[in-house]
Amino acid sequence: MKEDLEVKKGEIGKKEVTxxxxxxxxxxxxxxxxxxxxxxxxxxxxxxxxxxxxxKQNVEKVELFNILNLSLIVELEKKNFKKVLNRIIKHYIRYxxxxxxxxxxxxxxxx
Numbered sequence: 415m416k417e418d419l420e421v422k423k424g425e426i427g428k429k430e431v432t433x434x435x436x437x438x439x440x441x442x443x444x445x446x447x448x449x450x451x452x453x454x455x456x457x458x459x460x461x462x463x464x465x466x467x468x469x470k471q472n473v474e475k476v477e478l479f480n481i482l483n484l485s486l487i488v489e490l491e492k493k494n495f496k497k498v499l500n501r502i503i504k505h506y507i508r509y510x511x512x513x514x515x516x517x518x519x520x521x522x523x524x525x
Contacts, residue, residue: 430467432460433480458505462518465495465502469521496522 438444447453461478468476468490479488490498499522506514 430464431477431480432464433482435482436484454505458502461490461498462502465490465499466521468492469495469525496525 436444436447438447457479464476464478474492475489476492477487477489480486481488499518503515503518506512506518
């Protein structure tokens with residue numbers, strides 16, 4: 415399987431936006447990428463950093479990812495930060511990263 419993920423950081427205003435280009439040759443390759451541990455870890459880590467930054471800046475909506483070749487922008491509204499952070503906690507529990515879980519829980523309590 416040939417899969418390639420190109421990532422760059424750019425800035426829009428005060429917030430960094432992760433730009434992704436996903437190269438795939440079949441639907442199966444895209445499916446495998448979407449379920450790969452490395453890809454999931456990357457998405458979770460980057461989403462957490464971006465949400466944390468958005469909370470510090472007190473913004474109402476944040477752009478998580480710009481997937482260039484699919485013409486897709488993933489945005490998250492502030493009202494959904496808690497829900498997404500709770501899902502991120504589940505990811506870190508799976509890897510027994512309890513310090514990170516505590517950090518995220520503290521952030522959630524402040525929202």
